[in-house]
Amino acid sequence: MRLFLPFSSPLSATSPPPLPEHHPPPSKIDYSVLNKIFKKSVIGTLTGALSLTLVLSSPIPSVAASIDPYLSLNPPSLSPDSSPEDCPNEEEADTDLVDDDVRPLLVTNEGIVEEAWEIVNDAFLDTRSNRWTPETWQKQKEEILSSPIKSRQKAHEVIKKMLGSLGDQYTRFLSPDEFSRMSKYDITGIGINLREVSDGGGKAKLKVLGIVLDGPADIAGVKQGDEILAVNGVDVTGKSSFEVSSLLQGPSKTFVVLKLKHGKCGPLRSIKVQRQVNALTPVSFRLEKIDNGKISVGYIRLKEFNALARKDLVIAMKRLQEKGASYFVMDLRDNLGGLVQAGIETAKLFLDEGDTVIYTAGRDTETQKTVVADRQPLITAPLIVMVNNRTASASEIVASALHDNCKAILVGERTYGKGLIQSVFELRDGSGVVVTIGKYVTPNHIDINGGGIEPDFRNLPAWDEVKERLSKCNTLQQS
Secondary structure, eight states: OEEEOOOOOOOOTTSSSOOOOOOOOOOOOOGGGHHHHGGGOOOOOOOSOOOSOOOOOOSHHHHHHHHOTTOSSSOOOOOTTOOSOOOTTHHHHOTTTOOTTOOOOOOOHHHHHHHHHHHHHHHOOOOSSOOOOHHHHHHHHHHHTTSOOOOHHHHHHHHHHHHHTTOOTTOEEEOHHHHHHGGGOOSSSSSEEEEEEEOSSSOEEEEEEEEOTTSHHHHHTOOTTEEEEEETTEEOTTOOHHHHHHHHOOSTTOEEEEEEEETTTOOEEEEEEEOOSOOOOOEEEEEEEETTTTEEEEEEEEOOBOTTHHHHHHHHHHHHHHTTOOEEEEEOTTOOOBOHHHHHHHHHTTSOTTOEEEEEEESSGGGOEEEEOOSOOSOOSOEEEEEOTTOOTHHHHHHHHHHHTTSOEEEESOOOOOOEEEEEEEOTTSOEEEEEEEEEEOTTOOBOTTTOOOOSBSSOOOHHHHHHHHHHHHHHHHO
16 A cells, blocks of 8 residues: 655654654555555655644634534534435445455565565655665665565564665654554544545546544445545535545534445435544734834744645635735744645645646656646735744745745745655555655755755845845746
8 A cells, every 4th residue: 555645754863853743644444455556546645744732722713613504513414315325336336446356465574575675666766875776776685585584573674674775764664553553644534535536537536545444434434435526515526635635624523514426326425424533723823013003914823734724824814814914924934844735735825827836756757746826826915934944844845836936035044954755655464664756846946855945034024125025036037
């Protein structure tokens, strides 16, 4: 199983103090279909430079509750197209999620080592030492497998040593216990992982890739392979898995209604699910008056990028605009990252349609992408983004996207410099490997990793200077 997972890993003894991290895991799914299905499947893009223990205080949760009629403690009624019956032969219907040839197999110690070797051989990107070559990696495999590996513990030790030889501090081995603990992570609040699956006609369907066993969705009757058609009556056609995950989140004990179809022939069903995870907003904001009250500045603090970040940021910005804010400050200091997709969606709020958000580079074509904004910006007012040496990963994507597209100036300290993409792969004995597979490059083609992003100013400049700097940037960009 592969989880597309950019995140910060434990740092070496010579590195700066380690950032807090959280490893977003895959859900517990049917392990009989793991071995081949998800080797190339992307579940979600996340960063692990993420602290889940931040204390957040903002009126936004109450705002969200007031505008969402489904955020009640009473279960809503089911829609008329509900059906108590599932699609006949529904297990056979999920051909786009299940490979018929996949079966649980006994695996040898040598087989586990070779599986880890193949993952590195196919996907590893050497971003530091530039010493890795397929030839030397092949030679190492031959040396390792030249003698029997007599125990599973020894096999795991061989994998650790093999990965350590790559010289990449982020590429490492996960024991079965470490890998299984990842299954407790859930960004939807109802215990499911979502995946965008091609419908064969150039469009994507949103399907339930994995379910946390005994979680809210599992108890309510959601099944692996279900296609999500609507959330709380909102059609999700064309929406990304991240956007729908955000719709699913809400205060604990409230209900969300999913409109589902199972398989290719299943009837439409509406299922109500009671949320269990209390989603906390990472956004706080206030209006500040400067220049003897002549200028109103909207100050927004963004502590991390979770599934609520974009939605709550939009609420905050609209509130500040209603109060008369004509300038904005976004504070990303000490924001260690979070969900990369949340950072990308946040950056898009400020960019013009067609502007580049970020480039990704890697050996696999899946990691070679250009991410662009797809709509007009929410605001066009002058913007300052505050950064420091603990502004990392998803935060650096946002800061560089706004800076390089002349939408904001950066103030503070050089950022941390975490711009690598890792994937987590499950091995057939329940252990796993984390492998660096790509890196992020800013719109101005600057490699984020290692060097970070240099700010424009160390201290807050006057707003006239901000406007002049942004105007010159736009002029140069257009010419």
